[in-house]
Amino acid sequence: MAAPHAIHEEFPNDAERIHELKLSDAHFARLLEEYDEVNDQVAAAESRHTPMSEEAETQLRKQRAGLKDEIARMLAVARA
Helix, strand or coil, rough: CCCCCCCCCCCCCHHHHHHHHHHCHHHHHHHHHHHHHHHHHHHHHHCCCCCHHCCCCCCCHHHHHHHHHHHHHHHHHHHC
């Protein structure tokens, strides 16, 4: 079984909807993958496992927030 996406922590009540959209919408599936990748990079920067400049870490955080916003928008449309 695949590891759960980090986005499930952000939207715990939407696990089933996330799974359905992942299977039915290729764009949504790509957003999840990209969110997981960026989230992993942020976690590595926070733990100092992957040293990077403060500016680079801030940029990753902004990228993650943008992805989360788009995922939230798509979930809201799916709920309607």
